[in-house]
Amino acid sequence: MLPILTGAEDAFDSGQVSVLLCDARGDSIRATYHLNTLLSRRVDGIIVVGSSTDPRPTLGRDLPVPVVYAYAPSDHPADHSLTPDNVAGGRLAVEHVISFGRRRIAHITGNPDYAAARDRAKGFQEGLAAAGLDAVAEPMFGTWSEGWGRDATAILLERYPDIDGFVCGSDQIARGALETLRDFDRSVPEDVSVIGYDNWEVLTTNSRPELTSIDCRLQELGRRSAQRIFEAIDGEPLSGGTEYLAPRVVMRGSTVISR
Numbered sequence: 001m002l003p004i005l006t007g008a009e010d011a012f013d014s015g016q017v018s019v020l021l022c023d024a025r026g027d028s029i030r031a032t033y034h035l036n037t038l039l040s041r042r043v044d045g046i047i048v049v050g051s052s053t054d055p056r057p058t059l060g061r062d063l064p065v066p067v068v069y070a071y072a073p074s075d076h077p078a079d080h081s082l083t084p085d086n087v088a089g090g091r092l093a094v095e096h097v098i099s100f101g102r103r104r105i106a107h108i109t110g111n112p113d114y115a116a117a118r119d120r121a122k123g124f125q126e127g128l129a130a131a132g133l134d135a136v137a138e139p140m141f142g143t144w145s146e147g148w149g150r151d152a153t154a155i156l157l158e159r160y161p162d163i164d165g166f167v168c169g170s171d172q173i174a175r176g177a178l179e180t181l182r183d184f185d186r187s188v189p190e191d192v193s194v195i196g197y198d199n200w201e202v203l204t205t206n207s208r209p210e211l212t213s214i215d216c217r218l219q220e221l222g223r224r225s226a227q228r229i230f231e232a233i234d235g236e237p238l239s240g241g242t243e244y245l246a247p248r249v250v251m252r253g254s255t256v257i258s259r
Contacts, residue, residue, distance in 0.1 A: 001049050004070055007222025008047055011230075017044070026051065035059060045229035047222075048072075053083050054115045066232030070225040071218070078240040082225050084216040085244035086116050089197065090123020091130075093167045093214050096249050097193045098131050102165035106136045108152040108177065109169025110144035117141060120169050120197060136160045144169075149176020157184050164192050171196035171203040174211055178254065182208075194254040209253030221245050 024031035050072020058076035073081035107124045110117045121139040142148035168174035174196030199215035
């Protein structure tokens with residue numbers, strides 16, 4: 001979640017505010033210790049950053065400082081949370097692929113236990129329905145890995161050789177899809193369009209071809225979280241509920257033919 005922390009720190013730096021970083025590593029006891037330590041140091045506000053977009057337990061409603069939940073929303077409706085809009089991201093991904101004339105499109109994604117996988121698949125299906133199209137197959141859920149991307153792509157191509165678009169739930173999965181498409185002598189993007197998710201540049205820019213991806217704008221998420229803390233410090237009450245940050249497409253060679 002480094003981009004979120006970077007965005008928040010940039011915003012705090014502009015306000016000449018110092019930042020203390022604590023890592024609970026998913027441990028509730030460690031989290032309680034860090035919270036008590038921060039409060040003893042009389043911090044002005046707290047941003048709680050989660051490791052997934054699944055709701056997380058609230059820190060409570062009786063804290064003496066404003067609290068904002070970033071990435072993983074709080075499970076308490078009165079808390080203020082900011083998280084990526086993964087449903088919108090799934091729609092945006094399939095709309096992008098459709099814009100290049102693709103009509104036989106499949107979706108390969110990660111573990112359905114995660115809200116991100118379910119939400120991205122929901123957006124994919126909504127985007128297809130809005131275009132009057134049906135998916136080649138039901139979304140294929142598996143692991144967030146290149147290996148799963150390779151295997152799922154091979155299964156789909158063997159069953160549906162006329163597939164011309166792959167919307168993948170992560171950049172790792174998309175890289176696996178690209179490898180299998182090369183093995184099947186399918187040219188990307190001339191024959192098939194492929195789009196990933198997360199815009200993890202170490203993966204997207206080192207793919208062959210470079211990978212188009214959905215960017216969750218995590219740095220902006222961190223910046224806005226810091227802004228909400230500033231507003232609360234200035235006396236504006238934090239509203240309850242979740243703000244959803246719209247994603248964007250970063251176009252590269254897996255969907256756009258180089259001229």
